[in-house]
Amino acid sequence: MLARFRRAGLWPMLRKEFIQLRRDRLTLAMVVVLPAVQLLLFGYAIRTEVRNLPTVVLDESQSSESRALIDVMRNTGNFRVIGSVASRAEVRRVIERGEASAAVIIPPDFAANLKRGRSATAQIVVDAADPMAASAAISGAALAGAARSSAILAQRTGGQPPLEVRVRPWYNPGMRSEAYIVPGVIGVLLSITSLVVMSLAVVRERERGTLEQLVVTPLGRTSLLLGKVLPFVAVGYVQMTVVLVLGKLVFDIPVRGSLLLLYLIAGAFITANLGIGLLISTAVKSQVQATQLGYFVMLPNILLSGFMFPRESMPEIAQWIGLVLPLTYFLTVLRGILLKSASLSAIWPETLALVTMATVLFSLSVLRFRKTVE
Amino acid sequence: MSTALDTVATEVAVQTRGLRKTFGPVVAVEGLDLEIRRGEVFGVLGPNGSGKTTTIRMLCGLLTPSAGDATVVGYDLRSQQSEIRRSIGYMSQRFGLYDDLTVRENVRFYAAVYGLRGAALDARIVELFEQLELTPRAEQLAGKLSGGWKQKLGLACATAHHPKMLFLDEPTAGVDPAARRRFWEIIYDLARDGTTVLVTTHYMDEAARCQRLAFLSRGHLIAQGTAAEIPAQFGERTIEDVFIELQRRDEGEAA
Ligand SMILES: Nc1ncnc2c1ncn2[C@@H]1O[C@H](COP(=O)(O)OP(=O)(O)OP(=O)(O)O)[C@@H](O)[C@H]1O
Ligand SMILES: [Mg+2]
Numbered sequence: 084m085l086a087r088f089r090r091a092g093l094w095p096m097l098r099k100e101f102i103q104l105r106r107d108r109l110t111l112a113m114v115v116v117l118p119a120v121q122l123l124l125f126g127y128a129i130r131t132e133v134r135n136l137p138t139v140v141l142d143e144s145q146s147s148e149s150r151a152l153i154d155v156m157r158n159t160g161n162f163r164v165i166g167s168v169a170s171r172a173e174v175r176r177v178i179e180r181g182e183a184s185a186a187v188i189i190p191p192d193f194a195a196n197l198k199r200g201r202s203a204t205a206q207i208v209v210d211a212a213d214p215m216a217a218s219a220a221i222s223g224a225a226l227a228g229a230a231r232s233s234a235i236l237a238q239r240t241g242g243q244p245p246l247e248v249r250v251r252p253w254y255n256p257g258m259r260s261e262a263y264i265v266p267g268v269i270g271v272l273l274s275i276t277s278l279v280v281m282s283l284a285v286v287r288e289r290e291r292g293t294l295e296q297l298v299v300t301p302l303g304r305t306s307l308l309l310g311k312v313l314p315f316v317a318v319g320y321v322q323m324t325v326v327l328v329l330g331k332l333v334f335d336i337p338v339r340g341s342l343l344l345l346y347l348i349a350g351a352f353i354t355a356n357l358g359i360g361l362l363i364s365t366a367v368k369s370q371v372q373a374t375q376l377g378y379f380v381m382l383p384n385i386l387l388s389g390f391m392f393p394r395e396s397m398p399e400i401a402q403w404i405g406l407v408l409p410l411t412y413f414l415t416v417l418r419g420i421l422l423k424s425a426s427l428s429a430i431w432p433e434t435l436a437l438v439t440m441a442t443v444l445f446s447l448s449v450l451r452f453r454k455t456v457e
Numbered sequence: 458m459s460t461a462l463d464t465v466a467t468e469v470a471v472q473t474r475g476l477r478k479t480f481g482p483v484v485a486v487e488g489l490d491l492e493i494r495r496g497e498v499f500g501v502l503g504p505n506g507s508g509k510t511t512t513i514r515m516l517c518g519l520l521t522p523s524a525g526d527a528t529v530v531g532y533d534l535r536s537q538q539s540e541i542r543r544s545i546g547y548m549s550q551r552f553g554l555y556d557d558l559t560v561r562e563n564v565r566f567y568a569a570v571y572g573l574r575g576a577a578l579d580a581r582i583v584e585l586f587e588q589l590e591l592t593p594r595a596e597q598l599a600g601k602l603s604g605g606w607k608q609k610l611g612l613a614c615a616t617a618h619h620p621k622m623l624f625l626d627e628p629t630a631g632v633d634p635a636a637r638r639r640f641w642e643i644i645y646d647l648a649r650d651g652t653t654v655l656v657t658t659h660y661m662d663e664a665a666r667c668q669r670l671a672f673l674s675r676g677h678l679i680a681q682g683t684a685a686e687i688p689a690q691f692g693e694r695t696i697e698d699v700f701i702e703l704q705r706r707d708e709g710e711a712a
Contacts, residue, residue, distance in 0.1 A: 095569035099558065106557045296553030296614070299517045300570045301542045456519045 092302040096310025104314050110280060114318050115325055118272040122326045125268045126334050135163040136220055138185040139177050142167060146194035152205060153187060155231050161223030162187075174208060184210045185220045197235065262337065265330045266417040267390040272326060273349070274356045274410045275381055277319050281360025282373040284311045285452075290370055298454040305449050308365075312357050312445065319353035320346070340420035344427060348416050351437040355409040358444025365452045384410045412436045470495045470622050470653035471516060475525035478511050478676075485511040487676040489525070493655060493669075498648050500667030501657045502696070504704045507673040509657040510550055513624045516655075517547045530621045530653075543571075546620035548611045550627045550657075556600025560591055563599050564613050571618035585613045589643065605636035612643065616652075623647065625656040629663065641666055661697045670696070674703045 104110065138156075142149050156162050165183060168174055174186045188206040196203035207224040211217035285308075288294040297307070323346075330336040359380060367373045385391065387401050388410040394402055405411045412433035419425030419433075427434065469492060476489040486508040493499045501509050514520040516529055518538045527534040530544045554563045561582070568581050586592045589609045594602060599610060608628055615623060625644070629637045641663065648654055656667065664670055665684045672680040672687060680687045684696060693699045 092570045092572075095566050098569075099555070099562070099566045102562060103555065103557050291556070292549060292551040292553045293555055295519060295549045295551075296547070297570075299519060299542060299545065299547045300567070301539060301572070302570045454518070455521060456514065457521070 092300070093306040093310055096302065096306055097313060100310050100314045104318070114276050114280060114322055118276060118322050118326050119329055121272055122265070122268050122329055123333065125271075126265050126330070136161060136184045136216055136223075137165045137182065138162040138187060139174065139183045140164055140167045141169070141171065141174055141186060141188045143191040144189045144193035148194040148197050148203075149189040149205075152189065152227065152231050156187060156223065156227040159223040159226050161219050161226075178208065178210050181210075184213070184216050200239070262334075262422060263418070265334045265336045266421045267414055269323060269326045269330065270352075270388075270410050270413045270417050271385060271390050273319055273323055273353060274384055274413070276322060277315060277353055277356040278360040278363075278380060278384075279374070279377045280318070281312070281315055281357045282363040282367075282377045283360075283370050284315075285361065285364035286367055286370055286373050289368075289456075295456050298456070304452050304454060308361060308445070308449055308452060312354065312361060315357055316350065316353050319357075320349070323349055323353075336421060338421055339424035340426070341424075342420075345416070345420045348413070348430075348434050348437060351434070351441045352409055352413040352416075354441035355437055355444055358441055358448060359409075361448040362444060362451065365448050384408055387411070389414050409437055409440050468495055469493070469528070469531075470497075471527065471529050471655065473516075473525065473527040476512070476515060476522050476527055477524040478508075478515055478520060479523045484676050486515070486673075489676075489678050491671060491678065491681070493653060495653055496648060496651055497668040498644060498654045498656065498666070500664050500670040501655065501673060502659075502664055502670060502700065503657075503673030504700070504707060506675075508676040509673055510626055511676075512673070513547070513626050513655065513657065517545060517624055518542065543618075544621045546615035546618070546623045548608075548615045548623075548625045548628055550630070552607050552611065554599050554607075554610060554614060557598060559596050559598055560602070560606075560610055561595045563610060564591070564617060567614035568617040573618070581617060585617060588646075589613045604631040605633060605640075608632055608636075608640065609643075612640070616647065620652065622653045623655070625654065627657050627659065629658065629660065637663075661695070661700070664696050672699065672703070675707055679703070 140153055142153070153164065157164055162185060168177060168186070171188070174188065177183045178186060186208040188208065190204065190206075193203045193205060205228075207220060209217045209220040285294070288297065327338070331338060360377070363373055363376045363380070367376060383404055387394070387397065387405040388408050389405065390410065394405050394411070397405070415433045416425075416430050416437075419430050423429075471491060471493040473489050473491045476486060476491075477484070478486040489508075489512060491512075501512065503509050511520065515522050516527060516534070518534070518541060522534070529541045532540040532544070534541065555566070558566065564582055564585055565578065568578055568585075573581055586595060589612060591606075591609060591613060594606055594610075599607065602610065612625075612628065615625075629640055632640065637660075644654055644656065656663070658664060667684065669681070669683055670687055671678055680690055680699070682690065688695055688699055691699045691702065693702060
């Protein structure tokens with residue numbers, strides 16, 4: 084088979100593409116620097132949970148009980164106590180100015196009520212203009228309240244709390260959104276850049292008039308398109324390595340499974356996306372059209388693949404569309420290998436889907452590609 | 458196969474019968490019957506939009522004819538595309554080589570695509586560089602070359618594989634007179650070595666250098682013959698007179 088490609092001109096084609104790629108600073112920047120920048124942006128910006136809300140305390144009780152409650156709240160990680168205030172008016176002022184997003188108010192009778200066995204109340208004031216922050220404050224407060232209640236109850240009855248629910252967040256014990264988002268970003272960046280760069284590759288030659296000169300040669304269709312695709316598979320690997328290393332260094336994403344397995348499956352994923360790009364490139368008349376079509380394909384990749392929203396909560400039709408996107412499968416693979424140290428036996432259906440897509444998409448482009456200028 | 462047919466096959470480089478190409482409502486080439494003999498330099502003339510490029514593109518397999526058929530170097534245009542591709546060279550009207558590759562890299566790429574490897578490839582590159590005097594510009598990016606050098610590079614790439622038939626679409630457009638003369642010397646060298654050359658041009662002095670000519674007007678072949686025969690057919694003195702008369706007639710019809 085290799086001999087056949089050799090005769091059909093695959094090697095000269097590859098050589099030419101690599102030389103051109105090396106001289107194309109813009110594309111190189113786009114495929115290496117851009118993903119790095121985007122990873123940093125995405126990783127920091129997209130946070131599905133809120134931690135460390137700046138919080139002030141108005142402790143009118145000044146008791147060991149009040150201090151114990153504040154400690155528990157601080158331990159939830161949702162609140163970061165930035166100082167104490169002396170009055171309710173001051174609470175209002177700091178929240179209005181945005182210096183704090185939450186305030187804990189413990190009334191003077193707090194400790195006394197507890198001592199008498201009565202129900203004691205504490206109050207949390209939240210700046211709910213940011214709903215995400217508000218819900219974090221509410222859940223943090225509820226958690227702290229429940230924890231403190233059961234501890235006090237246990238003290239009073241001198242026994243164990245009657246009921247305790249322990250939540251064990253597997254694979255991502257800190258419940259940090261980066262651990263979930265960053266592997267996703269790797270997948271999204273890989274798919275977008277491969278798709279866009281590739282969708283320009285053939286049509287660029289068409290626009291520049293070099294395709295006309297190329298297709299009168301005996302160069303085979305498969306060699307021509309394979310020569311276009313393979314250099315970008317290499318580029319895809321470089322890209323993936325850059326974002327993985329950055330993800331590890333900056334966001335401390337775990338790498339628990341086999342990197343070798345990840346890189347092998349990534350080959351199929353990159354090729355599948357290049358296949359989509361190639362299909363676009365052989366179908367359109369201009370680079371502008373290619374870019375437009377590229378964006379059109381990018382959107383479902385971001386919205387329906389499970390990158391930002393869990394697919395389980397999507398309407399059925401959206402889930403169906405998600406099933407034809409390589410990214411959907413690769414996200415499972417990425418999160419599986421990185422976070423859960425999944426082995427091939429756990430992710431073989433996704434692997435099979437990716438290999439199939441890569442093969443079908445590339446073959447389709449070869450079949451579609453005509454060696455004419457019509 | 459009869460001997461007569463064999464003789465015809467070796468004598469005739471290109472034969473077209475009723476070749477036609479339409480783009481939607483536009484008829485670019487209509488009922489074209491051409492015959493180009495082996496080893497001759499055949500010129501195709503005609504005003505802008507008369508169908509010269511379309512004809513060449515069909516003969517190179519870049520466009521599928523809407524009707525009619527043709528043989529190119531003895532192979533059938535519709536069924537023997539890959540044989541044709543191996544035996545022809547083509548220089549498109551618009552510069553079609555890679556601006557971001559050097560002269561050497563372009564030539565090497567084309568020679569390699571045509572199957573040359575190793576020592577044979579290196580030897581051929583040296584040969585082409587000498588023949589076309591490209592050596593001083595070998596390491597320059599093709600995009601940075603001036604018109605004349607670009608066309609010489611184009612010719613080097615189109616002839617890297619010693620094609621039997623060469624299609625040159627306005628190869629000397631935008632080339633200075635000295636370089637134009639040199640270019641034609643090279644064309645004659647190629648023809649002397651047995652290459653058939655089809656060349657389109659808008660220059661009358663170049664038309665006069667062709668052994669035979671075809672005149673296209675609005676997609677139709679309206680005259681075919683030597684540079685001496687054609688003006689006589691139209692009752693004009695020179696080819697240029699014929700050309701201007703045709704263009705005037707075209708404009709009259711369009712109005
Ligand atoms: N791809 C195409 N799509 C639509 N129309 C086309 C296409 N190619 C050529 N034509 C039309 O076909 C006609 C012949 O064009 P062609 O390029 O063959 O002329 P030409 O003789 O090469 O002209 P020039 O001297 O300007 O190069 C023109 O009317 C042109 O507009
Ligand atoms: Mg033309």
